[in-house]
Amino acid sequence: MKSPIKLLLVDDHTVLRSGLRMLLNSHKDIVVVGEAESGEEALEKIKELKPDIVLLDISMPGMGGMTALQKIKEISEAKVLMLTMHADEEYLKEALEFGVSGYVLKQAADTELIQAIKEVANGQVHVDSGLAQNLVKSMYHPSKQKNDSDSNLTDREKEVLKLIALGHTNKEIAETLMISVKTVESHKTRIMEKINCQKRSEMVRYALENGYINT
Amino acid sequence: MRRPLKILMSINSNPFAVKVVITVIAFAAVSCFIVMLELTRHFREVMTSLNIPKEIIDSSIAVFSQQLVITTVILTIIGVNGALLVAYFVTKPIRDLAEASKKIAQGDLSARVTTWGHDELAKLGQTFNQMADSIEKFTAEREALVKELMRNEQTRQELLKKVITAQEDERIRISRELHDETGQSLTSLIIGLKLLEDEINDPKQVQAISELRNLASTTLKEVHRLAVELRPTVLDDIGLIPAIERFNQTYARNYNIDIDFHVQQKNKERLSGEVETALYRIVQEGLTNIVKYAKAKNVSVLLDIRDTCVKLIVEDDGVGFDVEKVGYAEDRHLGIAGMKERTLLLNGSFTIESSPGQGTTIYVCIPLQRSGINEIANQAPPCG
Structure with a gap:
């Protein structure tokens, strides 16, 4: 026993x-x-x-x-x-x-x-x-489909993406690049279409993965 | 050629009265010269008619002309100097007024002018002094008001801080109480009932006890949910990031929205309790607003913890709104004001960007003062 x-x-x-x-x-x-x-x-x-x-x-x-x-x-x-x-x-x-x-x-x-x-x-x-x-x-973090790093972003779009990823407001970005807030918004929409994402967080990840900003 | 031009220019830059006087004297001198020429001609005619020899006439005229020129020059010099002197005294009150106005414009409100006599200039001077008195008085009143406003604002902030702290403390207390006391008692009840159930053989009684046990169990789960809603223990015991993760999960599940949480963190050290609580509550309020108003499908919560500051961004792709047009009494405005106040109390900056159809983004940036890097934090530019 x-x-x-x-x-x-x-x-x-x-x-x-x-x-x-x-x-x-x-x-x-x-x-x-x-x-x-x-x-x-x-x-x-x-x-x-x-x-x-x-x-x-x-x-x-x-x-x-x-x-x-x-x-x-x-x-x-x-x-x-x-x-x-x-x-x-x-x-x-x-x-x-x-x-x-x-x-x-x-x-x-x-x-x-x-x-x-x-x-x-x-x-x-x-x-x-x-x-x-x-x-x-x-x-479990499903690896989101890796975005193609060559997504045909224009130089201006790359600048906007970088500033978004750094956490700047649209107004700040507009002031930095001397463009209007509306233009920043339309750049943002186009970037999201080009890199195929729906969220700001995904843009930040994309920017990190492609070296636009450092960790 | 240049010299007379220079003199003319210098006359032009002289006071008004000087210009007038010099012009008059110049006219006088010229007239004098013309009169002299005329007199000479007349004198020659008279003398000629009297048959006086030409040599005598010429020499007399020469002596007379010489004396006249010398007298004219001397008189002109005396006249100009006299005129300058008179001009200086006549324009002095005006220059004084100009000087005093300049001082007042530069912020020296004590500037006044001295007045003499009862003429128009003296009256202008007195009026000027009265005006300066009023400006000085109003400025002092305004400064006192600003000071009082600032004092009130400070009191308001302190009170607000107290209210927020008191509310958090109370939530922590009730949450702990529910968790530790009510929860434990209910657990004891469940275990007691289980024990009873195992010892009894009558199926009817077993059924009744089993139902009671289930009721106690459901109540325990409710109590737990309530405690987490009030103040999740994870926030205190483990940290901000898991607490936000948990909150997002619950919200995403309950309201069927996609919430993506992205954290960038250089330093794994925990933030201060105040900062963690503020950020947690802002995420909570932000997501509550999104569910209430935004009709969003995608939500991002971004937390970027740096050495000198922490940035929180909550963004949705919902309907958006006109930030300027939210009424002060609206729920949404109060929610935004609450988030803003929490941020400002920690010396942070709060920005909300939205327009109809463009979604809404909340940016919060709170400066950090961590041990060891205080100096760097102090030197760093303000968050924003």
Whole structure:
């Protein structure tokens, strides 16, 4: 018979901790060996109790979850499972960089948590499915069709493009080149047609890629 | 040939009175000469008729003419000098007035003229002095008004800053409270209900508890959404760029517009909280306006973080509007004024360019004062 998973609960909310303790202890292969209400306390308890998994909240007074995660990974072998309200992939990204093994939202604690604990104990990684999807999406940047660098821009259009990419207003461009604002607008429209784009951001990228401005 | 011309020119540049006097004296001298010639001729006739010898007549005329020429020359010289002296005194009040006017025009409002007697020039001088008094008084009043206006503007800015800070602080507090307290309590509730559900065998009760748990779960999600809307924790915990990214994603999804976010950043160091908050709120307001009015398909959000300043540009390809013609009470105007105020409070510049059919572009530029490069920042020309 496999020994039960030793788990340390770290959350500043007492009622939540006791609820979690009851929920987790009701599963026979999980045992809550201790509780802590801050990052500092968690580090002490880990040295003392040597849990297999640390269930860690992110927002806590004193040392927060992210800092605690880094320190835990420095001092112990324990796997860390984040249990948090933060449904932003940025937090997930940061936690993954610091070596987290799982990331579960409190919004899904009732349905996902037990499964996640078991998977993490088995050496797998468990990440909230919605968040994982967002993370993957945010990492995928489809390379916009590369514009032909020889797009027949006239010298004047190249000047206008450069000034637009540097973030100048139409009025400033008009003053610099001693032309009217209307003329700047029509140059801009023509440049967008020629390099085949609909947005200012794409013009800036085009200007960067083709060396009109430096990064 | 040149000398007389020069003298004529110099007469022309002399005061008016001198010109008159010199002209009169010149006429007098010429008349004198003509009279002398006439007298000489007459004298010769009379003498000839009296049979006085020609030699005597000639010598008398020669002596007489010589004396007359000398007298004329001396009298002319005395006359010219006298005339110059008189001209100097007559024109002095006028020259004084001209001098004082010049001083006033150059900004010395204390310039006055001294008047003598009761003639027209003295009256002109008195009127001039009265006018100068009025100008001095009005200028002092205007300066006092400007000073007061500037003081009021400063107070207004400080109050505004306080209001904005207070509003942000309150949002942070409520958002944190919702997140940490309400959220935790709801999570506890969900877990408690789950526990109860697992322990109970009656299917009816299990069903009821399960429904309650779902309700609590939905509420938790709502609370989370509300907290993010008030003030996203990402903005404080992680940074401006991910916060704007998240906001754009939500907006793009909810309103079906294409928002492209492009960041150029030399320095990965985080901006100050004030600047980050201002830029985030400006993006928020800008996108809200776009959804409300622009009917745009494409939106660009550009953030260019340099050493000395940060530039934010929000551009759409929507219907645009006439910037000059937005009514002051309109929502849109208030939105624009809000963005502008936030920028100005951080010594930045705010520009909005739009015209019907041309889309709208908002340019924000905020100077940065980072540790270590303060001096460079101070030397750099103002953002704009």
